[in-house]
Amino acid sequence: MHSILEKGTYGYIERFKRYELIKTVVWAIFIALIIGIPWLILKTQLNYFTIIGVVLVLPAARTFILYVAALPHHSGKEEEHEEIAGFVREPMILLSDLMLTRSKGSTIIVWEAVIYNGNVYAYVPKQKADIKEITAYLQKQMENLGYKRKPLVHDQFKAYSDLIEMLSVNHPSEVTECEDLARRLKAISL
Secondary structure (H helix, E strand, C coil), X not given: CCCCCCCCCCCHHHHHHXXXXXXXXXXXXXXXXXXXHHHHHHCCCCCHHHHHHHHHHHHHHHHHHHHHHHCCCCCCCXXXXXXXXXXXXXXXXXXXXXXXXXXXXXXXXXXXXXXXXXXXXXXCCCCCCCHHHHHHHHHHHHHHCCCCCCCXXXXXXXXXXXXXHHXXXXXXXXXXXXXXXXXXXXXXXX
8 A cells, every 4th residue: 555645656746735734734733832822821931832832843844845845836637647657567667746856956847757677758847947957867866876878858748658658569678677766766856
């Protein structure tokens, strides 16, 4: 059974935003109670509960920042996901809704990525980063794991769909295992 918030599954971005918003609201209520109830009882803010409440603002702020970071992004179209999922067969790995974070530059949204025979075939919507920048970023991640191929990145769904359909009927003589590459992409995803 998969976790509801498993990275790389379709709809992850929307579920992630809801989850982080709920956590932020719960944190805010909890901090308000930690500070408010003792203040009402003791009639002063000079108590240990105020210190605890102020310290708890840090993890609450982290949760809020994750929510704000994910807010402008959305999951891909369900019919496009279903079409690609229909082409995927063993040993292909399908990842959806990846929010790839970078130390410099904007977050890269990968609506669909098929990992197959040592390469990444990605469908990215139009976004701040251009195709060359996204390809270079994915290639660097692949090189870090010892893969030598250049990923294929598309921003047009029809071209991407045709490519995945072609890959699904191709049978390479030697299949390269790619679980470590899929794990790496999930690890750098928000």
